[in-house]
């Protein structure tokens with residue numbers, strides 16, 4: 670077995686749209702000042718098959734809820750920092766892991782090669798990849814290091830699913846500890862309709878590359894951090910893009 674994390678505390682599944690569900694949970698980073706904050710997993714049902722995006726390991730009751738939705742078949746990793754639970758779903762359900770072309774690594778050394786990562790995906794996603802979700806397309810931010818993806822769904826007027834690139838933490842939620850409430854506000858994370866500040870600073874995507882996102886018509890955003898934006902999502906994010 671690959672080294673796996675334990676299940677952190679998390680909430681129940683919420684239905685966002687037909688066949689699209691969201692579960693929010695805690696992530697904790699150890700250090701002199703341990704930070705706990707929230708992250709989201711989106712689950713898309715294709716007939717009876719489930720596709721997990723930005724995977725979050727669930728506890729036993731969460732796994733029972735997941736089982737009631739369908740059979741786990743695929744995991745999609747959009748952001749380098751959101752792969753820690755992929756191995757769990759691969760090993761428990763035999764899920765195929767589709768990943769952004771970035772190594773699975775811990776820490777902040779962005780120059781590690783793919784093979785020295787702690788886990789290997791089954792395949793990497795690029796602009797031409799046919800994803801296991803009907804009417805979907807990957808938007809690849811190839812100029813960033815590490816690379817990042819967003820997922821575009823042609824339904825409900827256009828839905829974007831993001832990793833770290835687009836976030837919507839209007840305020841800290843129940844999964845934040847006190848240090849994270851203070852530090853992450855100071856670091857610019859606590860802001861609605863936000864481009865992920867740490868990702869922007871360290872991964873350094875080219876502005877033109879990032880702005881390809883707004884070439885897509887999307888009404889809704891389901892981010893890995895913060896609440897879904899339901900309705901007028903593109904319009905709400907335009908000020909963040911114009912500040913780039």
Ligand SMILES: [Fe+2]
Nearest residue numbers: 750832833893
């Ligand atoms: Fe993140």
